[in-house]
Amino acid sequence: MTMQELRVLKDAAMCQPSRWRGSAAIAVLCCLAMSGCSNWMKAGMLQIRPFTGFNDVSTASLVHVDSTASGQTLALAQQLQQAYAAAQTTIEHTHGAGFKSPNVYVCASEACYAKYVMIADSSAETGQGGNTVILNAVRLLKNDSGLPIFTHELSHIFWFQHGQRCAPRWWLEGMAVASSGGGAEKVSDAQARQLLREGQAFQPALDNGCFNPAQRGSLSWAAYYRQAAMFVSYLRESAPRFAHALELMRQGENVGLALQTAYGQPVAELWEQWRKKEMVLAQ
Incomplete structure (x- = not known):
């Protein structure tokens, strides 16, 4: 799960015209005039909050584990350290370029996790401008x-570092899944196809993903992610175009x-071709 809906502090030009930059008082007043101010303030704080109470898994490790961690959590952290390079290679291969390792x-606890993320009931988030992953x-x-x-x-980290922070949600999540x-x-996939057959489908909206909600209709988030991934996989079948x-x-x-x-076609047409293909498979 990304924080792209809330990482728009630097894009809020309506609140920070050039003559006001550097004025904390004006920024606060502007924020207070907007809905969701507390979320914006929290997002800003999370970008600079230091991570405390973590131990390195090994010397010079990029993986850090809660100092209160039990055996299972320690084992998970060690697994991630061992698989880190392979996981990054997977994303670099599927996304077509390298990126800086976060x-x-x-x-090890819900309290620890809630301290560093926007959405406390999630399983993972990216943070600090594409430089951290919190699990x-x-x-x-x-x-x-x-x-x-x-x-x-790591897929979300890639797009943060490659300038697609506010890409449509279906694209970011579809690529990641x-x-x-x-x-x-x-x-x-079979359940997602059945939902399509019942008329429940995500819409491939192309609006700015930071300011606009995902168009998932009545789909659960898991179903939305799955259908988005299936559409991305369909696009990937044409490797040179992808x-x-x-x-x-x-x-x-x-x-x-x-x-x-x-592809030489609007996304809406590509999506409709994918939908028709999946409808056939659903029968």
């Missing part, structure tokens, strides 16, 4: 999903235009 913090071992250990969820979060296998465990689209996105082109340029 620090990873494994919390909730309490939730990840229940279904042995630590490694796939970690890899999922399709590349990692984690994040939509509660809904299978690689071209990724290259354009890495260069700063928005998702909709990148896909339309690479």
Whole structure:
């Protein structure tokens, strides 16, 4: 799960015109005039909050574990340290470029996790401008999903570092699930197809993902993630076009235009072709 809906502090030009920059008082007054001010303030604090009470898994390790961790949580952190390089290679291969390795913090309690994330009932989040991954071992250990969820979060880290922080939610989550296998465990492809057959489908909105909600209709988040991943996988079947689209996105082109340029069709048409294909498979 990303924080892109709330990482828009630097984009809030309506609150911080150039002549006001550097004025904390004006920024606070402007924030107070807006809805969701407390969330904005929390997001800003999380960008600078130091991580305390963690131990390195090993010398010079990028994985840090809650100092109160039990044996199971310690084992999870060690597993992530051992699999880190392979997980990053997976994302670099599927996304078409390298990225800077983030620090990873494994919390052993809900209280620890809630201290560093926007959404306390999630299993993982990215933070601090694409430089950290925070994992909730309490939730990840229940279904042995630590490694796939970690890899999922690395996909979000990649796009943060490659300038797609406010990409449409379906794209960010679809790429993350399709590349990692984690994040939509509660809904299978077959179940997602059945939902399509019943008329329950996500919409591939191309709006700014920071300011606009995901268009998931009546779908659960797991079903939304699964359908988005299936659509991304469909696009990936045309490898040269998909690689071209990724290259354009890495260069700063928005998702909709990148896909339309690479495939020669609007995203809405590509989505409809995918939907029809899945409907046939659902029968």
